[in-house]
Amino acid sequence: MRSARRRRAPARSLAVLLALVASCGAAPTAPTAPAPRADPAWGVVDSTCAPERLAARVPGVDVAVVEAHWDRLEPQPGVTDPGYAEGLRATVTRCVDAGVRVVLGSGLQYPPGWVRALPGAEIRDQAGRTPTTGAVDTVFSAAVAAAADDHLRRLVAAVPLDGLVGIRVGTSTAGELGHPGPEASGAAFDSWWAFGDAPQHGVGLAPGQVSSPMPDWVPGQRTWQGRAVTPDDARGWFTWYSGALVRAVADRARSLREAGYRGPVHVPAAGRGVLPADLDAAVGVVLDTAVRDGALRRGLDYVGDLPALAAAVPGAVVDVTGLDDATAVRARRLDPPQDRCAPGDAEALVAGAPSLDDWPNQRVTVAAAARAGLPTVGENPGPPGPTTGGVADSDSEADQVRYGVEYARVCGLSAFLLAFEDDLYTGRSGITPDDYLTAIRR
Template sequence: MGKRGVPGVPVRVLAVLLALVASCGAAPAERPPAAVPPAVPAVPSLSPAAAPARADPAWGVVDSTCAPERLAARPAGVDVAVVEAHWDRLEPTADAVDAGYADGLRASVQRCVDAGVRVVLGSGLQYPPGWVRALPDAAVRDQAGRTPTNGAVDTVFSAAVAAAADRYLQRLVAAVPADRLVGIRVGTSTAGELGHPGPEASGAAFDSWWAFGPAPQQGQGLAPGQIPSPLPDWIPGRRTWQGRAVTPADARAWFGWYSGSLVRAVADRARSLREAGYRGPVHVPAAGRGVLPAALDAAVAVVLDTAVRDGALRRGLDYVADLPALAGTVPNAVVDITGLDDATAVRARRLSPPQDRCRPGDAEALVSGAPSLDDWPNQRVTAAAAARAGLPTVGENPGPPGPTTGGTADSDSEADQLRYAVSYARGCGLSAFLFAFEDDLYTDRSGLTPADYAAAIGR
């Protein structure tokens, strides 16, 4: 389960910048789904590779205000700040930008940059304004014709929503000093992460498959780069389609289409950012661990008439397949593990022997069918999948328990999250770690202080 951030603040972010990306010149309606330009040399980076003497990840905080007093009090070595944007605030109407909000966002970024703090921008695509929700066929639909109870719009398949998102990203890039950013984060869900809506969106846990509007099923109003269902009107779990038996191969192809649509959507948003003039990488938040290969094999054997832990199957999360596809279609993509030291790590740490820490050979074990994989925590699976894909990883702790964060009653306390997540970030070879949330270091909400962060990272 991912997080969106503390109430009133969007989902957390972190960044690593490896190389600039050349612009793609195709018009939005003509964009090819996979072809990408080659990477070219780059700008400010959070990668340890940019500073060979530095073995540690970069350190930072999530949901930063870039307030002068906080910048002055930040611990030594904590020099990354995530500044979050809000789509509904920048574009409250379809035909205008809120100049006051744009000025405030630009000022926040500039304050951090002027203080020597590297800034990652949260795109805020998970907060569409009301006028986007009102667009024709903007609502995502499941196999029963239901729309999400959490207000999710179809950021994956809808051409109308895609066009609105593209224009928003152009305006967002124009509103901030984009050449000074070290990352922009893009997701597809209302949590700002990779995935179709989760079980919380339907009111019926593990029940909904979110690809049954006219765009994904009939190709009507389909977003650029997407393709219609390979089995139109087939509902997972049904044993026949158009008068013939559905085979496991059919089910696997359908799920590959459903899961792959997420990567195609991120690739299209990344292309929009490049066309708007942004030259940095795109950070893709990855919640949970996705579907393990053995679990997917079992699911397709019964033509998807099953559910998988954390709703990963219906969210369309298959990191073993998705992350190589992401590496091939989004130049300089970075995977953000959004639950470093979440409840799955707590459970894995208590096993004998413990299974919480990344180890050499994890990438190979992930596809070998090793029975121990089910004991691995989310962070270890996602780090192994990213390593197989050759993608850098960053990470962030889940934060305090609550409906708008990734923390649960089974998670570590925030003090323990700080301690363990820092250790996991080092042990899993993450390029950067951001503590969630900045407010928890500068208010009395958690009991933590900047000095605690400094002590955790040895500064």
């Protein structure tokens, strides 16, 4: 554990966060070492802003993630549920009135049932399968994109904007960046989710998107339209597939700006994406391979795409959703340990340092964000369970509090968001507000 350090005022931490976000429109740079920063802002995920919890909140914990639900705000097309909208406004207002800044989850991962019937809403993989997770095509379908943009306008109208320090925007059913993962089809590491009419042939294609550079080509096939497929062809296809995620987020961010929101846009990023050496190997066999965690099929190329995100979405913030996940536990046990961010990580990432395979997800993603000039926030995975990122070999929730706070500091994050508020106040994971307070005062 790091030696004790003086605790800084939370207001200063938030000021640092907002100042960092304001500088995001500048050209990306590759810093040689993290710039000195104040302590991160401290917060909680899935906050209810309940009066009794606000009254008992941990001193210095002044950020709350409040999750909205698209299916509740707009249960019928074009119809805002006034009761839900008022409840959401009241929730945000309670936090703001108590001096707690709010990061609002957009709720795009909870589409109403009527959205599934829109043209092109079904996602299809190369075998014609549709996801078993209920995912809809928020990336390529023009009809779904229009509905999502309308939802964001309703959301912005429903809440007080002056209390928000972020709105989260993702593309997956987990609310994170990415195409559906291997669990969506039951065929592990097998599905590429870009084989509907919109992505392949431009029929009903969302604004800002482009159709496949090789229509009907399936990764792994050695020929296309009578000619051999080269590694350059495969790289171009993957760049299109991965870049579509950034284009979708940029389109949602544009809608937020048009609706009057001017604050940071948080983009939750799971895992570590595809390492440059792994992507090189994959395109060398024309994508006829898989990468751990399904990153290749999910289209997660943080090294390649975060600079594009920085350029396309001024005010973007990368949310590392697995701070102190199981990969950090394993990296911490190595000799020497590899779990901590270090000066020079951004350069090592693109230079293909031999140790990269030992780096945990958080270290890779933070380095990729630093290389792109993007600020980062982070949250721990939470206890093992079907609705969290915790797995059997994760740290306990108590250890996630301790290590998550430590990693937030050493990695230079702008904020640490503890997952989840219920864990603090219900005792379901064996942690208490005092555990969080002790960790941030170390």
